Amino acid sequence: MSVPMPTSSSPALQSGESRLHPLQATRSSLTLRRRLVNALIVLLTTLAALFAAGLLVYLLCYVLSQGLRYINLDFFTQLPTPNGEPGGGMGEAFQGSLILIALASLMGVPLGLFTGIYLAEFGRGPFAQGVRFLVDVLNGIPTIIFGLLAWVLIVIPMQTFSGLAGGFALGMIMIPIVTRTSEDVLRLVPRELREASLALGATEARTILQVVLPAARSGIITGVVLAMARVAGETAPLLMTAFGTTFWNTDVTQPMDALPLRIFQFTLSPYQQQVNQAYAGAFVLIVLILLASLAVRLATGGFKQR
Amino acid sequence: MIQERVSLSKARQQWIRWQRLLRAQRPGDLFFRGITLLFVLIVLGLVAGTAWILISNSLPTIRRFGFSFLTNKAFDPVHDSYGVLPAIFGTLITSAFALIFAVPLGVGASIFLVDFCPRPLRLVLAFLIDLLAAIPSVIYGLWGFLVLAPWLHNNGEPWLQQHLGFLPLFQGQPEGVGYLGAGIILTMMVLPLIISVSREVMLVTPVAQREALLALGATRWEVIRHAVLPFARVGILGGVILALGRALGETMAVTMIVGNQANEPSLSLFTPGYTLASVIANQFGEATPGLFLSAIIEAGLILFIITLITNILARWLIASLQRQAQGRSRGGRL
Structure with missing residues (x-):
């Protein structure tokens, strides 16, 4: 099973310049970029979950609150x-x-x-x-x-x-x-x-x-x-x-x-x-x-x- | 000697088992086994019977129209001319719309549920999603007809036309009912299904792979990107196809909001149209024996075949993922 290597920030890789992507110039900028991507994904997935759940809960609550008014024996x-x-x-x-x-x-x-x-x-x-x-x-x-x-x-x-x-x-x-x-x-x-x-x-x-x-x-x-x-x-x-x-x-x-x-x-x-x-x-x-x-x-x- | 015994063929093993069962002379057991098998055969018979009834009863239209049934635009009892092109087009466009929006939303939400969500919230949300997947389609239809369609008519569609009216998708008369409303309702209906299937397949990702990536210093997104998604990809695809099958065959909610008119296929999402299921639900009441009846049943047959294919594909993908997961947890592949 081959797992693709993540773009690593380990010191060993930092020293071997030839294996670095041009974008990964320094350690700090690399970490920052990865952190930003991570934060962005967390934000996007949270929004997706909130939107999906919110939409469906709204529908449910709307129908329930309308219906409750007309329930009687x-x-x-x-x-x-x-x-x-x-x-x-x-x-x-x-x-x-x-x-x-x-x-x-x-x-x-x-x-x-x-x-x-x-x-x-x-x-x-x-x-x-x-x-x-x-x-x-x-x-x-x-x-x-x-x-x-x-x-x-x-x-x-x-x-x-x-x-x-x-x-x-x-x-x-x-x-x-x-x-x-x-x-x-x-x-x-x-x-x-x-x-x-x-x-x-x-x-x-x-x-x-x-x-x-x-x-x-x-x-x-x-x-x-x-x-x-x-x-x-x-x-x-x-x-x-x-x-x-x-x-x-x-x-x-x-x-x-x-x-x-x-x-x-x-x-x-x-x-x-x-x-x-x-x-x-x-x-x-x-x-x-x-x-x-x-x-x-x-x-x-x-x-x-x- | 031992080698030979082990390599007895499967058929022979089965034969020996039957011999033993017969020799043991337990008629009660044989009877019980026979009863359960009988019920299985009845179920198989019912499934085969469904296919046979659909095929045999749509033979009149198949003989009369052949493949032109699929390309004819009219569904016209007065002139005895039948075709389901608008219905097939409507089925495909509404289902495609639903998947385009529900897949990214659903997969994103399930990533959140599996990896980022605080634990107490996770239980509540997971239960809610399962509950929403169980809400009957007539409830979605009620909301779509009474709330969504009037809103689209008065606010949503005029707004889209004003700002995005240069696209062919948003041209024509805003009517409220139409492909757009049906697509939105279908999106909401397949969302819980996509979320719960993707969540389940993401949960079976081997912990060792997640830990290996974390140990390498990966961020949480990188763990998902390189360990979870490659593993769960096939299962998510299976879930999406399952959702497609649901969207293709959904009847009540779509019937209530799609408008039910046999219009020319057009790119405008504002057009009221038909889907295969809504043709059946709308036309059976007036059906007269002969070609009309046969045409309705053939529409059902087409729907049956399409959903059969999508379901077989989805089940096969999900089953292959489960086999893979079992093989790995036994240590076979790692």
Whole structure:
């Protein structure tokens, strides 16, 4: 490994004039120049960090402070009022989001968890490497593609938008997140625990189900919460599947509302009352995601490690 | 003898393992293994199915238009003439804009976070960045539509036109919604991603290399320049490509501010336009079976292929860096 020599100021180099760059005439000017460059870089990177953080924090604070003003009990329990009349809320959006997340978990959690178990416990060789790679790539596919998939597979044949299609699209998004986190935490379970169980005569299946999985339980739950938080904010795939409604609905074969969908529609609304409610919805969504991130950090001890 | 045993081929080792498993006669274990494998195969099937559905459903437009789908400017259901040139152009120009601003800002900020930042602040900032990466795109879209677009319309774009109007980038009618707004929103959305990936790869730089340079009398910037950046370069590039993939496929925030008009590709950033994802989000509602439906799905297929390529590239770069890092920490290369 060859590391490029820094322009050194050691006395040995100072004496050998032939190896010096013309700019490095004397030791003091050299040190000064290097110090100045160093200070400049520190300044520039600090400014970059402050600008980036400041911009994003401003956005967050703006949306939060606007939203907080329009939060009240009705917001969570009432239906939207027609034509922007005062009052009302987006209760059906909360109801719909809960049902959609439950549907998505029903599909995404088992598929992701078992794939994670396979990769962590039996996953050697090129096949498992391929699966791992594919799961990572799946994580980066734009979510609207899964909306398109559910639209073609479910909405068009059924001839109606439905919660079922929305749940399917969100489930596809959950799979890679649950897979990767459960594989990672299963790998962290100490080998000795497995060996002890096997030495006591337990079979492989029993070892995994009754020793390894319980040991990794909190980590797996963390991954599931993370995946739920992620799909709770997804809008694009729901636009063409669940579609949204302004009425209470628990029938998964009918159009269903969701919090991000309602925020989207109210943002574009011509009525100030609905725009205000969009801010309030954004407030709730941000707080939910903040809580999920905090819970995950606390569960994994992420604050201590870094 | 020993030599021969060691050099048993991999396939043979696998075969022996299976033989042992079968001889041990633990149907429960085999069953469990089979179940997990079944779930893996379902996931693989879903991915393959996604590709197959997209391809088979866009066949009508592929047959009818071929490559002219990529160069046709109209997306016109009335005359059954479809093309995505404005959308591809809009996708590329907004993503390029985002990367031009987000990469220097993000890499600079992560250098600060890793090397210069006071420790207590570092924890807070790192958490904040991770949180911001998790904020849903509809929130960025809400801010973009309600705050950024009106500001651009009334203040930002007239100012740019007045002072930099000689550039083709800032000519035309200020409308608020357009490529400029979409580019700014995308910059803000990919920033946290670039910062967190570059920060992670910079953190794995071997301590020995940093210490060696410090011992030679290097300043802190020289340590970064000669030890950290050469090491982390590939990983940062991977992060940038990951961010590119995110920017290319971003739907909601962009749809809310890009204007959604199929205009001629023009250099002016003030032009309202389309991106591939926003075409899908805007047009599916009116879609009628036949060419219209197929055209929307083909737009999705193009987006799928582009993001697939960028993601594979990014993952491959990041994985190759991790392998390199592991090899070095074992002492193999140093």
